Amino acid sequence: MSNEWPLWEVFIRGQHGLSHRHVGSLHAPDADMAIKNARDVYTRRNEGVSIWVVEARHIAATAPGEKGPLFEPSESKVYRHPTFFDIPDEVGHM
Amino acid sequence: MYAQMIKTARSGVKTRDEMTDQERAFQDKIDNDIKIEPRDWMPDDYRATLIRQIGQHAHSEVVGQLPEGNWITRAPTLERKAILLAKVQDEAGHGLYLYSAAETLGESRDELVRLLHEGRMKYSSIFNYPTLNWADIGAVGWLVDGAAIVNQVALQRTSYGPYSRAMIKICKEESFHARQGYHAIMKMAFGSPEQKRQAQDAVNRLWFPAIMMFGPNDSESTHSEQSMAWKIKVKSNDELRQQFVDQTIPQIEYLGLDLPDPGIRWNEERGHYDFSDPDWSEFFDVIKGNGPCNVDRMTARRKAWDDGEWVRDGLLAHAQKKSARTAAE
Numbered sequence: 526m527s528n529e530w531p532l533w534e535v536f537i538r539g540q541h542g543l544s545h546r547h548v549g550s551l552h553a554p555d556a557d558m559a560i561k562n563a564r565d566v567y568t569r570r571n572e573g574v575s576i577w578v579v580e581a582r583h584i585a586a587t588a589p590g591e592k593g594p595l596f597e598p599s600e601s602k603v604y605r606h607p608t609f610f611d612i613p614d615e616v617g618h619m
Numbered sequence: 620m621y622a623q624m625i626k627t628a629r630s631g632v633k634t635r636d637e638m639t640d641q642e643r644a645f646q647d648k649i650d651n652d653i654k655i656e657p658r659d660w661m662p663d664d665y666r667a668t669l670i671r672q673i674g675q676h677a678h679s680e681v682v683g684q685l686p687e688g689n690w691i692t693r694a695p696t697l698e699r700k701a702i703l704l705a706k707v708q709d710e711a712g713h714g715l716y717l718y719s720a721a722e723t724l725g726e727s728r729d730e731l732v733r734l735l736h737e738g739r740m741k742y743s744s745i746f747n748y749p750t751l752n753w754a755d756i757g758a759v760g761w762l763v764d765g766a767a768i769v770n771q772v773a774l775q776r777t778s779y780g781p782y783s784r785a786m787i788k789i790c791k792e793e794s795f796h797a798r799q800g801y802h803a804i805m806k807m808a809f810g811s812p813e814q815k816r817q818a819q820d821a822v823n824r825l826w827f828p829a830i831m832m833f834g835p836n837d838s839e840s841t842h843s844e845q846s847m848a849w850k851i852k853v854k855s856n857d858e859l860r861q862q863f864v865d866q867t868i869p870q871i872e873y874l875g876l877d878l879p880d881p882g883i884r885w886n887e888e889r890g891h892y893d894f895s896d897p898d899w900s901e902f903f904d905v906i907k908g909n910g911p912c913n914v915d916r917m918t919a920r921r922k923a924w925d926d927g928e929w930v931r932d933g934l935l936a937h938a939q940k941k942s943a944r945t946a947a948e
Binding site: 532549550551558589590 | 634656658659660708709711712715716719722728729733785788791931932934935937938942
């Protein structure tokens, strides 16, 4: 029987007020150790000011095979982009 | 390189006509530089080859800590000691990034470690050479990490997303390794005659093992074709080796050291340096397990794993007890 530590996904927020971003994963016995290890592995050079860890088994994800139908609705709605609309130059910056 | 002599399971690259629709769609993605991601469909041999290559690369990072760790307690100054410690810690991190990438292919880290410890997986031949004097530590950072950078910069473009991302992260940290090494050996080369002698000795001993890191000559490299077609490998062994030689020779000359190979000379026509072939029988011998330090390295790895078992089990038991208690409340 395997005594392997569970896998955690690590998310870090950098210095400049951006969202937490996935940076990698690691094994740890619990959340406290996962955070400590994440500090040592993923922030050795000032990469972050905040760490989230989530046990990998808790992450639900889209299936690659469904990519087409899943994202199709957004592909057919070009009017959601501001450049869809021609605004005369005289109107000025908008 | 850090991954040498990786066998692809199948011999020969399939033509488009021989491929199934699924295989053709997969090859199209690769040809269009679209990254393959963990849950995408991939041929079994692509997966198996990647696991072998990434696993061997990960093992190399971890085993690579041993020759340098050897000098942490004997570094000449506190600053050099702190720098070396930071570098060795980076190598552990690099191992982790790579094991993580391999895990996305469905092979657990513990399983890869087990295969290494049972002698069924390999690590780079370079780490089976001893680090005999302090100048070796400089030479390892400069030459060994320097060679690794040449390979890993190319591998940033590898087709498998998690491997490529691990390479990008590693390359960012790796240039610290090369520069601290060169800085250390500069001190030796510009120091007393005895220090200079040690620097020369380190370069003489590590030169050929360093250029062997790229693996056999292309003419002998039987496994490359499929890996190149799948962009698991991006440049050939000889291309990478030439690139490393070309960038390194001026660096040796700057140190005022003698070139470690009498065959080195600038070839105006090719626009590259010529150099002698290493003794490939030595390379194959080291790969087979008969290098100067193979036994030491594997003994140290197994001991670290076995000695750490109670810590791993204890922490897991503690975590399980704590979560059971929380659940009961």
